[in-house]
Amino acid sequence: MFARAPFFADLPAPTPAVRLRAETAADEAAREALLDAAMGPNRRRKSSEAIRRDRLPAEGLSLVAESDAGELLGTVRLWNVAAGARSGEPVPALLLGPLVVSSCCEGLGIGSALMRRAVAESRWRGHAAIVLVGDAPFYERFGFGADMAADLVMPGPFERHRLLGLALRDGALAGAAGLIVPTGLPASRALAA
Template identity: 65%
Template sequence: MAAVLDSVRALFAPKTETAFRIDRENPGDVLARERLLDAAMGPNRKKKSSESIRRDRIPAEGLALVARDEAGHVIATVRLWDIQAGVTPEGRAVPALLLGPLAVDSAHEGKGIGGALMRAAILEAKKREHGAILLVGDAPYYERFGFSAAKTATLMMPGPFERHRFLGLELKDDWLDGVAGIIVPTGRKLAVSATRKAA
């Protein structure tokens, strides 16, 4: 992981006065991440269809990343989640990843941090031999990373979504060919705390 992140920093880090490093998310980042997402996505972020897939799940192994400033503060975040991206015509379930949310602190927008974080996430997903990444987001932004609505034309989100914003990127050739159906979560579930069990 360290080698991949070092390569991304060297190749894609913006030439600005803002120094940052890409790192794995750790438990101490939770509060900062949630505040960043609330500020970037607004109060209705937990009502989105993507959130129903992420709810009570753990991100895919090694695929919860953050960007930190020189003081170590979280200034951007991205997570990827294990999903089933429909089935093949033969009925075989197709595993994939759902990316999101990606967010950058407003004080650091426009400095290439989000792009560097995206590239790090894609490289790490390839390294871990995942076949495809899906997301719901602005096509003009994500197309630069290879995402396309054509890859998700026969797939559906579990709830309201805008078709032109539902995008896919194949990490392995033809991974999504012929695949159809509704996206469902397959990732590990959060452990129920002792307090919640007692309630």
């Protein structure tokens, strides 16, 4: 990977050349290994996972960061959801997550680059809003805030202060209240295709 011999320990680690690209089916094993290493064995028990389970990510919104040697260094996916309802109608949005960067590359800006690209791609594809469960100090720099998701809830336990929202269009989350539920295509559709 990017290990250094002890006698070079005082030198800064070289930053790997990184390329952001769309995820492909060939990335699955490396992505799953990266997620397991970063999030541990209980990652599939999270409330966000209940929304993602047996669903396909939103079209064109599965991204990876790859080294110039072809090593997967980071991943982010977005999922179609209804962010509660407004006036009885579901509020279309995306659920972002998980965002993970390899421990060998933490602090190099890969997570931020993936976030900027994910938000830009979402906006370019015409989506109105994004919600996520994460650390506010990191996500606030991309425009996310707890106030936008104040009246939304996740299925199962979650930490209220970590539920954040971002309106990609003015007012997209205004008045949205209730349970965040999946609306994306079932994963079984991929098998049938």
